[in-house]
Amino acid sequence: MEASPASPTIRIVSSLFRRLCSSVLRLAPSLWLTPFFVGWIFIVWGLLVLPEPAHTASSIGLTPDGTTLFVVNPDSGSVSAIATASETKLAELVVGRDPRILALSPDGTRLYVTSQASATLTILDTHPFSIRTKLRVGPEPYGVVADPNDHLVYVAASGADRIDVIDTALNQVMDTIPTQARPKGLAIAEDGTRLYVTHFLSGTVSVIDLTDRSVLEVISTGIESNMAQRIVLHPTNNRAYLPHIRSNVSNPHPLFDTTLFPVISVIDLVTNQHLLTERLELSVVDRPVNLPFDLAFSSDGQRMHIVYLGSGDLSVIDLENRELLAHTEVGDGPRGIVLSPDDRAAYVANSLSDDVSVIDLNTFEEVTRIPVTTSPLSPQLHRGKLLFTSSRSTRVSRDRWMSCESCHFDGEQDGRTWLFPDGPRNTTNLRGLAQTHPLHWSADRDEVQDFEFTIRELQAGTGLLEDPHPELGQSNAGLSADLDALAAFVESLHPKPSPFRLADGTLTPEAARGQAIFYRAEVGCAACHVPPLFTDLRVHDIGTGNGPGELLGPGFDTPSLRGVWHAAPYLHDGRAPTLRDVVVTHNPTDRHGQTAYLSEAEVQDLVAFLLSLEGEKSRVQDLERVE
Numbered sequence: 001m002e003a004s005p006a007s008p009t010i011r012i013v014s015s016l017f018r019r020l021c022s023s024v025l026r027l028a029p030s031l032w033l034t035p036f037f038v039g040w041i042f043i044v045w046g047l048l049v050l051p052e053p054a055h056t057a058s059s060i061g062l063t064p065d066g067t068t069l070f071v072v073n074p075d076s077g078s079v080s081a082i083a084t085a086s087e088t089k090l091a092e093l094v095v096g097r098d099p100r101i102l103a104l105s106p107d108g109t110r111l112y113v114t115s116q117a118s119a120t121l122t123i124l125d126t127h128p129f130s131i132r133t134k135l136r137v138g139p140e141p142y143g144v145v146a147d148p149n150d151h152l153v154y155v156a157a158s159g160a161d162r163i164d165v166i167d168t169a170l171n172q173v174m175d176t177i178p179t180q181a182r183p184k185g186l187a188i189a190e191d192g193t194r195l196y197v198t199h200f201l202s203g204t205v206s207v208i209d210l211t212d213r214s215v216l217e218v219i220s221t222g223i224e225s226n227m228a229q230r231i232v233l234h235p236t237n238n239r240a241y242l243p244h245i246r247s248n249v250s251n252p253h254p255l256f257d258t259t260l261f262p263v264i265s266v267i268d269l270v271t272n273q274h275l276l277t278e279r280l281e282l283s284v285v286d287r288p289v290n291l292p293f294d295l296a297f298s299s300d301g302q303r304m305h306i307v308y309l310g311s312g313d314l315s316v317i318d319l320e321n322r323e324l325l326a327h328t329e330v331g332d333g334p335r336g337i338v339l340s341p342d343d344r345a346a347y348v349a350n351s352l353s354d355d356v357s358v359i360d361l362n363t364f365e366e367v368t369r370i371p372v373t374t375s376p377l378s379p380q381l382h383r384g385k386l387l388f389t390s391s392r393s394t395r396v397s398r399d400r401w402m403s404c405e406s407c408h409f410d411g412e413q414d415g416r417t418w419l420f421p422d423g424p425r426n427t428t429n430l431r432g433l434a435q436t437h438p439l440h441w442s443a444d445r446d447e448v449q450d451f452e453f454t455i456r457e458l459q460a461g462t463g464l465l466e467d468p469h470p471e472l473g474q475s476n477a478g479l480s481a482d483l484d485a486l487a488a489f490v491e492s493l494h495p496k497p498s499p500f501r502l503a504d505g506t507l508t509p510e511a512a513r514g515q516a517i518f519y520r521a522e523v524g525c526a527a528c529h530v531p532p533l534f535t536d537l538r539v540h541d542i543g544t545g546n547g548p549g550e551l552l553g554p555g556f557d558t559p560s561l562r563g564v565w566h567a568a569p570y571l572h573d574g575r576a577p578t579l580r581d582v583v584v585t586h587n588p589t590d591r592h593g594q595t596a597y598l599s600e601a602e603v604q605d606l607v608a609f610l611l612s613l614e615g616e617k618s619r620v621q622d623l624e625r626v627e
């Protein structure tokens, strides 16, 4: 495969031409027809001769010459290379556990891949397709981008709230930039001066000045914004577009179609302002869609193509008049989209059908599917993951509106408190629950199969159980292969390793002091949060059941504290933003462990210990060797 290397200056000039050209053409299309139009030749040169450099940071990428596709396969832990001409897989290389995002260098010769669970960045050559090296980066790396000179690569270390800066000559992390919580999506300005970062659970965007690596501004896209893991810069109009959802938690009667809304938020990159009037409400522009995940523009910037992880489809929208041009079905669990350089085809990476959809952008039809990997999951776990993630089946979701993944992304939580029929309920992280039944804050469910009620009542699906109608008291296990598969998938999720431990997995000195405090009999934490699960699987009234709207309190199921480092906000109604608030602010009468007499330093140590709690199996994933 031949990439088209071009010097940064030529690339910038070329990109200026592309911008100039598309603005001129929009203002006066008739200029095309004027033979005397002076810039004509140069515009053609700018448009056609030099291909658009790759700014890809998605789960799929295409070399600038359009010949080779690369796709990450999260479950297989691999990256596949596909020849676009023959529509066949060329090779597949194992990179790490749970790879999520890849970035091509601007000239298309190198590939950078983040693996979320092994906390690595794998650097590959695209031709011949081979692994160069693998680096340890910050915990839970997600977004990755290369700067226009390919000297530096930026990685969003989502588990440590920072961006790692990697020097590609030395192959090492040379700096880190602290950010707000959960940085995930990354995009870099064409001239390399600004980095844009989405924050997953808040939908805010940090603007980072790359000349001094400082955060210039944090832009809010609204308090309901959630699950923002992608940001894409428009090729010509100086705006950034974020696919995400809005969580309508103030809704007192959460019904599927009034609970979550799929949107595209728009940011003006000149004024750094969120443009509320330009936001696209996707269920209005198109039809109900679930989990907008990635988007790609046509090279003139007039069309936007959006894929949805949950509903498994694609919208093509005309940006100028905000109208739908097409809606097409793709495979299961699409996470990424890229267009061919001539805008004739779109390629969609389907993470759950393990293939790439090829869409003809003239007819908007899916013309073929290219197999890219073979899932290593057992058929039951694969089925369960699909039922959890996808809203396509009317049995799990009405109108494809929502799926379990919409609130429990990656089996975790959305950081929100919903007004459920039991009272206000903070979404729980599902990792590790196989060992901590009963379920729910109020312990009213004793098996994951009871979440048939969630399917029917919250998601308005027709249900996975045919007959009989489910009952909470009786066992619903063994009655439906699909319901059992969903339960098996949920129970297969392990708590994640804590980034607050030392590299070898041991406690920091503060956490070790906190551990001693936690186990002190008079403080009393370990009486209820009994190791190794850090719960006694019982209900206790610790004085928190007095909130407004509570119908099932005052007793709550002691939550397991494994993985509590990423489970904020805390307590059944999410009233405690931090762990300090749990043990001090919301424990005024010492009913929740005796903490009143602890010094501030002791409280800090106790919190350090809580932040370090993980599951016994958490670290197995993290032991992978890095050369």
Ligand code: HEC
Pocket: 259, 388, 402, 403, 404, 405, 406, 407, 408, 417, 418, 420, 422, 425, 426, 427, 428, 429, 430, 433, 436, 438, 439, 440, 441, 442, 448, 451, 454, 455, 458, 459, 486, 490
């Ligand atoms: C609208 C957001 C939302 C959706 C959609 C959703 N959940 Fe939940 N989930 C929650 C909230 C909030 C809680 C806490 C409720 C409680 O404990 O009373 C919860 C709790 C749970 C628990 C209990 C965990 C524990 O350890 O106690 C399980 C299991 C669960 N959900 C599974 C599912 C499954 C399976 C689906 C899909 C069929 C699903 N959820 C869909 C918000 C959601």
Ligand code: HEC
Pocket: 441, 523, 524, 525, 526, 527, 528, 529, 539, 540, 541, 542, 544, 545, 556, 557, 558, 559, 561, 564, 567, 569, 570, 571, 572, 573, 579, 582, 583, 591, 592, 593, 594, 595, 606, 610
């Ligand atoms: C009498 C039993 C009991 C004791 C003692 C106890 N806890 Fe708890 N803990 C609970 C219960 C029950 C909840 C849930 C209460 C709620 O959600 O309103 C809880 C919640 C928590 C949470 C919030 C977890 C989350 O995911 O939201 C943390 C953190 C916590 N406890 C830490 C501690 C610490 C530290 C101590 C010792 C100072 C302690 N607990 C002592 C029973 C106990």
